[in-house]
Amino acid sequence: MISLGISSTDGKARTGLLHTGHGNVETPAFMPVGTAGTIKGLTPDQVAAAGAKMILANTYHLMLRPGAQTIADLGGLHRVMGWSGPILTDSGGYQVFSLARLRRIDDEGVAFQSHIDGAELRLTPAGAIQAQRLMGADVIMQLDECPPADATGQQVAEAVRRSAAWARLCRDEWAAPTDDGPAASQALFGIQQGGVFHDLRRQSADALVALDLPGYAIGGLSVGEGHSAMCRVLDDIDAQLPADRPRYLMGVGEPRDILAAVARGVDLFDCVLPTRNGRNAEAFTNSGRIRLRNARWAKDASSLEADCDCFTCRNFSRGVLRHLFMAKEMLGPILVSIHNLRFFARFMAGIRQAIAEGNLARWSQVVLARMYEMDNGGETPTPTE
Numbered sequence: 001m002i003s004l005g006i007s008s009t010d011g012k013a014r015t016g017l018l019h020t021g022h023g024n025v026e027t028p029a030f031m032p033v034g035t036a037g038t039i040k041g042l043t044p045d046q047v048a049a050a051g052a053k054m055i056l057a058n059t060y061h062l063m064l065r066p067g068a069q070t071i072a073d074l075g076g077l078h079r080v081m082g083w084s085g086p087i088l089t090d091s092g093g094y095q096v097f098s099l100a101r102l103r104r105i106d107d108e109g110v111a112f113q114s115h116i117d118g119a120e121l122r123l124t125p126a127g128a129i130q131a132q133r134l135m136g137a138d139v140i141m142q143l144d145e146c147p148p149a150d151a152t153g154q155q156v157a158e159a160v161r162r163s164a165a166w167a168r169l170c171r172d173e174w175a176a177p178t179d180d181g182p183a184a185s186q187a188l189f190g191i192q193q194g195g196v197f198h199d200l201r202r203q204s205a206d207a208l209v210a211l212d213l214p215g216y217a218i219g220g221l222s223v224g225e226g227h228s229a230m231c232r233v234l235d236d237i238d239a240q241l242p243a244d245r246p247r248y249l250m251g252v253g254e255p256r257d258i259l260a261a262v263a264r265g266v267d268l269f270d271c272v273l274p275t276r277n278g279r280n281a282e283a284f285t286n287s288g289r290i291r292l293r294n295a296r297w298a299k300d301a302s303s304l305e306a307d308c309d310c311f312t313c314r315n316f317s318r319g320v321l322r323h324l325f326m327a328k329e330m331l332g333p334i335l336v337s338i339h340n341l342r343f344f345a346r347f348m349a350g351i352r353q354a355i356a357e358g359n360l361a362r363w364s365q366v367v368l369a370r371m372y373e374m375d376n377g378g379e380t381p382t383p384t385e
């Protein structure tokens with residue numbers, strides 16, 4: 001099981017230590033995403049060297065291929081991923097709603113067609129927990145309904161009602177005694193839904209908190225509602241969710257969004273941005289993003305970031321990285337993914353230090369100005385919404 005010890009606060013922001021059966025994680029923390037059981041292109045050693053402590057894998061993808069039972073037969077997710085630290089799996093719901101075809105949803109669960117081979121499949125609240133139990137992550141998620149970004153208030157209200165009912169079914173399955181799984185060591189998180197509707201968010205949080213779960217996630221954000229709408233939803237979470245449980249904002253990784261969420265009391269984040277953008281020749285830096293395919297970097301002998309201590313910055317220049325992408329060498333995506341993961345780990349370490357020093361607001365102002373607003377002397381500023 002997991003627990004969170006809060007070590008310092010600055011307004012609603014907090015630093016803490018998340019204790020898990022596979023080691024401790026300083027929070028606020030960013031979790032790299034290993035969709036199919038691997039952080040794309042990187043060895044576990046490289047992921048750890050970049051400073052990541054806890055990683056995420058997607059149940060939907062692993063359930064379809066190679067299958068949750070196969071993961072269990074291969075020794076469980078920690079063995080399969082070659083990762084001895086903490087792992088979180090999502091429930092599969094988000095991908096069912098975003099990737100699968102021909103969804104039919106009712107109170108029992110959701111029927112869908114695999115996006116890989118068209119097979120007819122069904123995901124139920126209990127089934128999502130059973131699949132995650134087989135795989136054996138440290139933190140597992142409830143099945144929830146994720147309404148689309150343009151859903152009406154009525155559709156969102158229906159998703160909140162259904163997600164709350166599923167949370168209870170997931171809790172019952174998770175809490176049921178088993179003699180064969182690592183369930184006792186797994187922590188179940190509930191997922192708050194409710195879109196940008198404050199009363200629905202409150203209703204969703206109340207239903208989850210009544211179940212007294214080990215942690216709570218905030219779902220359904222960063223789906224196109226925009227930065228300020230997201231901030232208004234997050235304004236309420238400190239009051240809605242218990243202070244002694246971890247709070248996880250799902251799928252949010254834009255540095256500006258992370259800062260805003262941390263300031264409102266969020267502890268955990270995950271996003272594909274560092275690795276997806278890394279594969280596409282885009283590097284995160286403190287002075288905005290660098291698009292390495294740009295011809296301007298061809299003869300640039302400087303590293304991505306002068307003060308970055310990652311393997312890439314210690315050994316390769318922007319000019320060399322650009323060459324690797326232009327020549328379609330696989331080392332290019334690997335090296336920029338390494339740097340981007342290190343960027344996020346250092347960013348989170350900076351946030352933790354600023355909170356511990358009671359200086360988060362001022363620190364954020366300086367960081368945001370450098371990353372988003374300043375004319376960065378010709379570098380590519382991070383795009384704003």
Ligand SMILES: [Zn+2]
Pocket residue numbers: 304305308309310311312313314338339340342
């Ligand atoms: Zn670097």
